[in-house]
Structure formats: structure tokens, C-alpha cells
Amino acid sequence: MEVDFLVIGSGIAGLSFALKARAFGKVCILSKDAAQETSTRYAQGGIAAVMYDPDSYEKHIQDTMIAGCDLSDPEIVRITITESTERVKDLIAWGVDFDKTGSGKYDLAKEGGHSEFRVLHHKDATGLEIQQKLYDQAKNDPNIEILENYFAVELITQHHLGMMVTKHSTDICCYGAYVHNPHTNKVETILAKTTIVATGGIGNVYGNTTNPVVATGDGIAMVHRAKGRVRGMEFVQFHPTTLYNPNERPAFLITEALRGAGAVLKDWHGNSFMEKYDARGSLAPRDIVARAVDHEMKISGEHYVFLDARHLDKSVFFNHFPNIYSKCLSMGIDATKDMIPVVPAAHYSCGGIWVDKWGKTSIDNLYALGECSSTGLHGANRLASNSLLESLVFSHRACQHAAERIKNIEIHRGIKEWNAEGTVSNEEMILVTQSIRELQSIMSYYVGIVRSDERLQRAFDRMYILYRETENLYQHSVVTKRICELRNMICTAYLIIREAKKRKESLGLHYSIDYPPKQN
Ligand code: FAD
Ligand code: SIN
Numbered sequence: 306m307e308v309d310f311l312v313i314g315s316g317i318a319g320l321s322f323a324l325k326a327r328a329f330g331k332v333c334i335l336s337k338d339a340a341q342e343t344s345t346r347y348a349q350g351g352i353a354a355v356m357y358d359p360d361s362y363e364k365h366i367q368d369t370m371i372a373g374c375d376l377s378d379p380e381i382v383r384i385t386i387t388e389s390t391e392r393v394k395d396l397i398a399w400g401v402d403f404d405k406t407g408s409g410k411y412d413l414a415k416e417g418g419h420s421e422f423r424v425l426h427h428k429d430a431t432g433l434e435i436q437q438k439l440y441d442q443a444k445n446d447p448n449i450e451i452l453e454n455y456f457a458v459e460l461i462t463q464h465h466l467g468m469m470v471t472k473h474s475t476d477i478c479c480y481g482a483y484v485h486n487p488h489t490n491k492v493e494t495i496l497a498k499t500t501i502v503a504t505g506g507i508g509n510v511y512g513n514t515t516n517p518v519v520a521t522g523d524g525i526a527m528v529h530r531a532k533g534r535v536r537g538m539e540f541v542q543f544h545p546t547t548l549y550n551p552n553e554r555p556a557f558l559i560t561e562a563l564r565g566a567g568a569v570l571k572d573w574h575g576n577s578f579m580e581k582y583d584a585r586g587s588l589a590p591r592d593i594v595a596r597a598v599d600h601e602m603k604i605s606g607e608h609y610v611f612l613d614a615r616h617l618d619k620s621v622f623f624n625h626f627p628n629i630y631s632k633c634l635s636m637g638i639d640a641t642k643d644m645i646p647v648v649p650a651a652h653y654s655c656g657g658i659w660v661d662k663w664g665k666t667s668i669d670n671l672y673a674l675g676e677c678s679s680t681g682l683h684g685a686n687r688l689a690s691n692s693l694l695e696s697l698v699f700s701h702r703a704c705q706h707a708a709e710r711i712k713n714i715e716i717h718r719g720i721k722e723w724n725a726e727g728t729v730s731n732e733e734m735i736l737v738t739q740s741i742r743e744l745q746s747i748m749s750y751y752v753g754i755v756r757s758d759e760r761l762q763r764a765f766d767r768m769y770i771l772y773r774e775t776e777n778l779y780q781h782s783v784v785t786k787r788i789c790e791l792r793n794m795i796c797t798a799y800l801i802i803r804e805a806k807k808r809k810e811s812l813g814l815h816y817s818i819d820y821p822p823k824q825n
Contacts, residue, residue, distance in 0.1 A: 307496045307716050308333040308450075310707070311481055313457045313524060314503030316343035317432075318675025318696040320439040322501055324399065325704035327448040330711060333495065334449060335484060337456045337786060338519050341436055344505050344676065345693070347517060348432025349560035349628075350416055351403075351424040352396075352697075353690040354389035357410065360421040362386050369691060372418040372590045373684025374813040381681040384662060385691070385698045392697040393425060400438040403427055404625075414625075415565035416689035418590040424690045429560055429626045435693065456485040456786045457523065458492055458723075460500065460531045462668065465720050472532045479531070479671035480717040485784055492723035492784050498714040499670050499707045502528060502658060503700075506676040507541070508555070509790075510798045511651035512749040515544055515558045521790040522797030524677040528658045529796055534667040537656025537679050538797070539804035540814040542687055543754050544652035545570075545594040548645065549609035550636065556650040557632055559612060561689050564588055566621055568614035570598065571644060573605050577613075592686045592814045595649045599754045602648070611644035649754060653692060655683040655814060656804065664703030670714060672703045685813025723784075731782040737791050740771055744791075747771075748798055752805060756817045761806045768802060771795055 309330025312319045323332045334340070355365050365386045370377055397403070403425040404412040413422040427434035443449045461480045464470040470477055481497040504524030508516025529535050546564070547556035564570075564587045572578045582597040583589035589597075601610050614622075619641050622630040633640045658666055658673035660680055666673050675696040682695050731737070751764035772795050775788075782788055808815050811822045 306333070306493070309498050309711060310501060311335070311495055311497035311499070312501045312503060313482065314343075314505060314675065315340040315440070315451065316345035316503060316505055316675060316696070317435055317439065317693055318700055319501065319503035320443050321395070321697050322503065322674055322700040322704055323443055323449050324439065325701060326707065327446055329704075329708040330448070330498070332449045333497075334443065334451045335455045335457055336451070336453050337523070338454065340451050340453050341440060342517055342519055343436060344516055344520055345432045346436040347515065347555065347558065348435070348693060349429045349558055350562045350690050351414060351426030351431040352393065352693040353419065353424050353688070354393040354694060355386065355423060356390065356393075356413060356425070360423050364420050365389070365423060368418055368420050369682065369688045370684075372686050372688035373682075374686060376684030376813065378681030381662060385680070385682050385695055388698045388701070389694055392694065392701060395697065395701070396435065399442050401427070401435055414562040415588070416561040417564065417585075417588045417594060418688050424562065424565075426562065426625075428624075429562070429628050432693070454487040456789060457504075457527065458483045458485055458784060458789055460527050460671065461494070461496075461720055462531050464531070467721075470532050474532060476669070477532055477667070478669040480720060483723050485786065485789075492725065494720055494722060496716050496718070496720065498711050498716060499672065501703065502666075502671065502673045502677055503675045504677045507654045507797045508651045510744060510748050510794050510801070511753070512745040513547070513556055513648070514554070514651040515547055515556050516651070517555050521794050522654075523790065523793045524673065525657055525800065526793035526796035528666060528668070528671075528673065529800060531668060533671065534659040535657065535679070535800055536659050537804065538654070538800040539808050540655035540683070540685050541651060541801060542591060542653040542655055542814055543595040543649040545591060545598045545649050546612055546647040547650040548632065548636070549648045559629055559645060559647055560626070561591070563612065563614055563626055563629065566625065567617055568612050570594070571611045571613045572601055573607055573610075578610075590686060591689060592816075595754055596816060598647070598649050609646040609648045612647045613644045614640050615642060615644065617641070653687055655679075655685070655687050660699070662702065663706035664699040665706060672707065674700050674703055685815065725783065728781055728783045731778065731785065731788065734787065736778060737787050740775060741791055741794065744768070744771055744794055744798055748801070752798070752802055754816065756805060756815070758806070758817065758819050761802055765802050765806065768795060768798055772799065
């Protein structure tokens, strides 16, 4: 198969890119599960954008820089925020319906770290609304083909022409991807003039996560193996408030917007505790709140803390948070009468595939968009609801850049077919599933919210054993999605640990007891 644009991923990043790129050529979108099963679909709080006075671009820029602990790239922050209003208009033009107040203005919510009300939302199911409307636009377009349950295994570069490629090579070029076709059960070659990695997050390397099962760091691992640049992986964001319900995967999120509406974190004695940690209380940036919750759980020895929303007017639940209300009710918790048990969970990767201000990676003809990318927007900690925005801004910019260049790119033929020689069907799936469990346990206990040099070293050593065993298994196994995911999760976990070991300080989401922050 040959296409102009090969887009790996059908979340907000992949779909919004495709909806722009369709004007410039044929687009093929891959999703490794059903096209609608993405992190995008689960987003609750909404999308941050500057809409009305008294908000301003400068205020949103400042909030983003503060949350990112000044590690964010100021130019990228300015680009993202000043383009926010236009990109939200794109969503509205594609049919996305954001809630409005009685006066007809958009009903803006507030979340942790935001100095103004600026989060556009569709009740507490903003992501579902975006996912559906973008998918509806894409699925009927003659220039867009969506291949569901197709798994991208590797990016194709000069390496697959038999040439030597190392991390020091400066002219690496991407020619498409090797993709597992579920109908033939074979790995096939898709050649593309331009390839876009939009594979989402990494949450499943941890035991408890808000991310759907598709979030296994595939794109990051593929780019790392192709010798592209990856950075900032130590900055894994844990969301402070997911519903305590052991064994539910993904963990059900209790949006930060509920705290924005007045809900307060409380300990087992019913006391509000966030004031002990930060003057902004329950609405402090996410890294601070997640660490405080983790600390309170350790002090009390209990498995969760509480979110108290009992004082909120019932209409707030019915109008803005109906899904949270009914989910809690399904577990016997009436959020207007009972406190909600909450626990932190791995939520978002602030690091990822390095890209420039056009979403271009260090590899030619290869772009990375959305959560798998590292634009420089989030620094050491992402400001709530800046992720959907980042995806839109950089999809638009990448399309502008790629559309200009595609006229001069030829499809590269003569690539070797996937070599499956010497591989057999793996009958021992237990080896894969048990390794995934081990990996999640290592990452949760040694590379979680609070870290130390010793824990990181232990994680590193254990991960190396899993790496060796899995590579050995992979070399003689017929390709399956599950073994590829395990391989990608090991690679992602390795990158997180490697970066965390290098950072000899506590900063933002990376907190080590060996390097206490200079001031809090
Ligand atoms: P995704 O939406 O995750 O899509 C990834 C796609 O890649 C999927 O189609 C998947 O099938 C495909 N894929 C992956 N690997 C492969 C492969 N090997 N081969 C083929 N296809 C592959 N952000 C906000 O800004 N505001 C919020 O309110 C908000 N709430 C959130 C709530 C939850 C519960 C979660 C989990 C996240 C939330 N976030 C929020 C973060 C935000 O939703 C995500 O960062 C964003 O949706 C990621 O979009 P994406 O397009 O990059 O990836
Ligand atoms: C939330 O709704 O609390 C999540 C928002 C985000 O992850 O940006």
C-alpha cells in the first residue's frame, strides 16, 4: 500500500491532522483497537483556551510556565496559547458542541493551576464529544481511509535498506511503517511520503492508570528504536483523584473540574489537608496535589483519601458532572451525601518524541503529535487541560509544514518485506502477561510519585532482565500485538528510568527523596 500521509493513531492528534491533510493528498489512519478507543475519548475536564476578558494570553502563558516549573520552552508556550482560540474554532466548525451559559457565552471551568476560568467542556464527557465529532467527519471522507485493529510494528528507515543507522546519524529518513494486518495475520509494508506518529500515552506501564489499554508507549518506543530523539520521559503525571475501585482498568477519573467547582480533598478524620502543602489548597498544580495525597495515604496507612463535594448544589452535578454522579451511584456512593474515595493514578506523559515547532521529529518525513510528542509545552509538569489544546495546535502546524514539503517527496520503493523467517506461534502467552504484571509492579513501586536513587537502580536492573527475556522471546515468535506491546512498554519504562536516574534534583513531576526541593 502507498499513501501520501500515514497517520498512526485515531485520537484527537491523528484525526485533527487527517482532517487538515485530506486537502493535500490521500490519508491512511491506523488504530490498533477500535478507532474510538483512545485516551481522547476519556477526557473529562475539557480544553483550555483563552476566550473572554478578564482572561488573556499572558495569564494563560504564565500559568503554563509556572506549572511546568519554568522548564517549558517559552516560544512553544507562546505559540500554543496564542493559537488556542483559533484551534478551538476549528473544533466548533467540525461540530464539537461546548456547553454554554444562559447568556449564550461558553461556560468556562477552572482547574488546578489556572488563574482564570478558561476550560471549555461538554459536561464531564468533553473527550467523547470531540472523539465522536472528529471521527464522524473523517469516516465519510473519500480521501481518508481508517484501518481499525491494524498494529504499527516498526517505522521504516534506511535501516531497512540494509544501511547502518545510529543515534548519531543526521540524515535518518522515514519511508512508512511495517504494520500487522489482523485479517491476514501478516506484517505488511505501508509506504508513505509522510508518516505521523500520534499513538498517545504510556499509562499502562503502571499498575493503576486512567489511560485505556491502548496506551502502551508504542510510538515512543518505535521512534527510539529508529534512533529518533526522545526526551523528558521522567515527567510522568499522576492524576490525584481517580475513583478508588481496585482492579478497575482504566481507573475512573474524577475530574479536576469538580475541585474547580468547590470539591475539597479530606483525610480520614474529615479534615481538609491540602492547605498544609500549598496555599492554593485543593486547586494547587497536579504534581503537588498528587504528592500530598500520596503522603496522606502513607501517614494514615489507608488505601485512599476523600473528595468532599457534598456541599455543592445538586444542580452542579446534574448539569456539569452527570457521568461522575452516576458512576459513583453505581458503586453505592451518592456524591451529594457521601464523600468520594479517591486515589492517584498514572495519567499523562509530559515527555515523549522530541519535535520542533512544526511537530517534526529528528527523523525526516516523520512527525509526532499529541501525547506521544514532546513539544516543550509542558516542561516538568503539564497544566490541566493543555493536552487536547497542544494536539490541535501542533496537528495544524505539522499539516502546514508537511503540505508544503510533500510535493517534493517521492515514495521510496525497494524496501525489504518483513522477515518472519524462523518465527513460530507463541503458545506461552503466560510469559507475556506475567512480564506485563511484573513491569507494572516495578514501575509502580520504584518509579512512581516518589522516587529515590536506590529504587531507580533496582527498577533499572529488574527491567534489564525483562528486556533480555522479552527480546529473546520476540526473536523467535510470530508477531502479535501483545508481545509488541510488552516490548514497547519495556522500552518506555527503560526511557523513564534512564531519564529519572540522570536527573539529580526534584523538579515538577520528578520527586526524589535523595534530592529534596530547595524550596517548596
Ligand atoms: P490518543 O487519543 O490516546 O490516541 C492514540 C491512538 O493511537 C489510538 O487510536 C491507538 O489505537 C493508536 N495507537 C497506539 N499505538 C498504536 C500502534 N502501535 N499501531 C496503531 N495504532 C496505535 N487532556 C486535556 O487536555 N483535558 C482533559 O480534560 C483531559 N482529561 C483526560 C482524562 C483521561 C481519563 C485521560 C486518560 C486523559 C485526559 N487528558 C485530558 C489527556 C488527553 O486526553 C490525552 O493526552 C489526549 O487525548 C491524547 O490524544 P492523542 O491523540 O495523542 O492519543
Ligand atoms: C481532568 O479532567 O481532571 C483531567 C484534565 C487533564 O488531564 O488535563
